[in-house]
Amino acid sequence: MSEDNRITIKDIAKETGLSIATVSRILSGKGQHNGDTVKRVLNVAEQLGYVKNTAAVDLVKRQSHVIAVIVSNTKSNFSSSIITAIENQAAANDLDVFILYAGNNDSSSQSRAIRTVIERAVKGIILVSLELNEHVKSILADTTIPSIFLSTAVKDQSFPYVTSDNYQMGYKATEFLIKKGHRSIGLIGIPQHGSISDRIRGYEQCLHDYQIPFNDKHIQIGDCLYEDGSNALTKFENKLPITAAICASDVVAIGMMNSVKDAGYKVPDDLSLISFDGTELVDYVRPAITSVTQSFYNMGIEGVNYLLNDATIKMKYLPFKIIERQSTQKLI
Amino acid sequence: MSEDNRITIKDIAKETGLSIATVSRILSGKGQHNGDTVKRVLNVAEQLGYVKNTAAVDLVKRQSHVIAVIVSNTKSNFSSSIITAIENQAAANDLDVFILYAGNNDSSSQSRAIRTVIERAVKGIILVSLELNEHVKSILADTTIPSIFLSTAVKDQSFPYVTSDNYQMGYKATEFLIKKGHRSIGLIGIPQHGSISDRIRGYEQCLHDYQIPFNDKHIQIGDCLYEDGSNALTKFENKLPITAAICASDVVAIGMMNSVKDAGYKVPDDLSLISFDGTELVDYVRPAITSVTQSFYNMGIEGVNYLLNDATIKMKYLPFKIIERQSTQKLI
DNA sequence: AATACCACTGTAAACGTTTACATTAAACAA
DNA sequence: TTGTTTAATGTAAACGTTTACAGTGGTATT
Structure with a gap:
């Protein structure tokens, strides 16, 4: 009964005495067929442990x-x-x-x-x-x-x-912080190139619109990684030249928050943080992180x-x- | 030149004047063939934008x-x-x-x-x-x-x-806490059934081996979810009847830590936490979570x-x- | 009684590969 | 010369489906 080979509709056809065309039609629910025949085919298929060969289906x-x-x-x-x-x-x-x-x-x-x-x-x-x-x-x-x-x-x-819209997100995140009174705003972990980098443009434009001088020391290029955040303070030479930071992703924000807290600073007292993405991670940490939440x-x-x-x-x-x-x- | 249909080895055969067998062999690097022929086939394939049909390959x-x-x-x-x-x-x-x-x-x-x-x-x-x-x-x-x-x-x-070995992990996690002096140890978010539930057995056995009375109020069944952790305190009626908790996963621990901290308790001062898994999440939070780290x-x-x-x-x-x-x- | 229609089933080609086997021609050995 | 080997290629079957087309017999219509 159980060959080494896989069961095909051919086997079902032989077993039921039908043609493979009929079996195929029944198995894929096409055309019209005698109710008993349908049952018989389905039963035999089940019994023999038939599984369709998708390669053959896809091919044809x-x-x-x-x-x-x-x-x-x-x-x-x-x-x-x-x-x-x-x-x-x-x-x-x-x-x-x-x-x-x-x-x-x-x-x-x-x-x-x-x-x-x-x-x-x-x-x-x-x-x-x-x-x-x-x-x-x-x-x-x-x-x-x-x-x-x-x-x-x-x-x-x-x-x-x-x-x-990365440009808009960059703009709005910046504006959000500006409206909270921040004027020294970092931008952490954004890649230099690619579509995400539009956030930098939005950030710059927003500063410009609010007549805040742009300071390229406040921008740290990165790759949206935890390390980009956790190394940020070091790259700032262990001082905080900013009062708020916009982080390229939730994990960047978490990384930065951790290193900042570990260095004795307080979030948000010494540093406000906002991140892009807004995944569940932002609620996993304390303080929970303000985020630009996308519609993933x-x-x-x-x-x-x-x-x-x-x-x-x-x-x-x-x-x-x-x-x-x-x-x-x-x-x- | 560019038909609506995909290019097949047949097209390459026609174009090069070879048989499809030869083309097939050359494309899959089998048999031996004239160097020039090989180049020609490869070129034509490239030019025509040939991509193999895996369905046909898999079928045969x-x-x-x-x-x-x-x-x-x-x-x-x-x-x-x-x-x-x-x-x-x-x-x-x-x-x-x-x-x-x-x-x-x-x-x-x-x-x-x-x-x-x-x-x-x-x-x-x-x-x-x-x-x-x-x-x-x-x-x-x-x-x-x-x-x-x-x-x-x-x-x-x-x-x-x-x-x-879930049993062993349950045992060792419990022992770890016992050796730190804990005697009221919670077990949070472990499923009732399935292989993970063996951790419960390990926990019980360990308590027994150290002659610590078992208290089923200390066990909260769950599904390794954040919510299992964040609801734990509520289920304990907002008091902490335990001094330490073993959490079914990192996110359970994080959930529990958050709710406990939000309620004004301190981790680890009021509650020690250990979690299973040891993914990067345990380092994302503060305090970082002690974990039973698996070899994923x-x-x-x-x-x-x-x-x-x-x-x-x-x-x-x-x-x-x-x-x-x-x-x-x-x-x- | 002839016709049309319908429900049901069968025949056979097609999908695009791989590969065992056959064939050819050239190279080599005797 | 003849026979043997070898490199290079071709022929054709097979993989397991789907589906257009062609029956078949039965029922309903006229």
Whole structure:
């Protein structure tokens, strides 16, 4: 009875005396069939332990019903909201989701991941928080598989994306602190390049609009990492030349808060902190961190919807909001 | 030139005047071929933008070279270490990794995920932190695809697994606190059932060995969640009947610490805290949390190795160690 | 009684690879 | 010369589905 080989519809056909076409139709719920026959096929399939061979299905259909999500492997905890949303929205549309990791600066791991999913003729590709170099983008552009970037703006508009307006976020975060009386405001852990760096522009513009002199000593370039935050004080030569800091991510803020507290300063008394992202981490620490909270969940939803509706190329900014917690206070 | 359809080796064959067999062999580096021919094929493939159809390959080879990782979708941050390890070890063996999420108590999402990967004839399945019900386990058992559980002990030994010894961890965590003078020790957020619940047994045994009376009021069943920790004080009716607590996970400890601090208590002065896992989170908070640190990265490595070496069924415990940080202190 | 329709099922081609086996021609050995 | 080996390539079957098309027999319509 149990061969070494996997059970195929051929086996079911033999067992039931039907043709493989009929079995196939019944198993995939197409056409109309005698009720008894259906039951018989289903029973036999169950008994024999049949599992469909998706490779064969995908081959003949020339399309698989999976959505590939390629995520930056950097310690970015916000992606979990996005992924949850994608999972939910995909499940609602009877799609499977495969998640792959790729390095953000590692073009070989990027192209490997992308090749992997293109080779499988996935239904769509969602790239989360990933900046691709030109070569990898061209691989992606050469296929007819729709793709969309989340949490990254593709500067040359060659691909659709859904993200937050980094310039605006930078501006608003700065303005938030200014309105609390701060005039010496640090900017910590933002990358020099890529779409996130627009936050720097927003920061600068805001200072300018409020006639606050720009001081490049207050900016520390980084990579949105914990270390960028925890090293910030050292880089300031262990003094605090600022009364408030805007941190590139929640973990940057946490890192900075820890080193600052460990050095004997108080947050927010000696230093106000605001971070980008607003993941659950901001509530894990004390004082809880005021954040520029992004709509990550909705990004995931929008991403799947875009792929399904096969819309034309577009870019979209999702709203963000500043949620004040305990890490910021009015400068007295 | 550019059809709507994808380029296949057939197109390359036509273009080069070779047979598809030759093209196939050259593209997959098999057999021996004229150097010039090889170059020509490679060039044409590149020019035409050929991408292999993995569905066809998998179909004929009856095996895909991917490792599927099915992860519990519960907010468990430790899985990222495991996944990183799996990625690394898989890449070293030229295997692709697909990650799928499944609910821990959601048997339909579990079986969906498992079906999905079985249908694709993956090379192996790694289940991370997932307890499967009997039905789903039987699906898994019915295939010849090797699978292994990480960070979960399969109680009936029907599948191989690599995890930490939960009983021992429970025992050692308890002993650690006892040796610091604590006698009223809480146990917070541990599930009633499943392999993690062995920690309760270890806890009880340790108390017994040190002749400390067991008090079931000190145990709060939970699900390793932040809320289990943050609600703990309320469940204790806003008093602290204990001087130390063992928390089911880092986030449980953080949740408990926050609510305790918010209520005006001090950690570790009024309450010592120790948590299981020891992810980066324990260093994000102040006081940093003493933890029973597990070897997650190695779990990932071991998982892939098991699948590749096709070893016989086995179970394995990886070492853990207690790392003392700031959240525990001697009871005076 | 002839016709049309319908429910149900079968036949066979197609999807894009891989690979065992066959073939060819050149090189070499005898 | 003839036979043997070898490099390079071709032929064709196979993998497990789906699906357009073609039956078949029965029922309803005229």
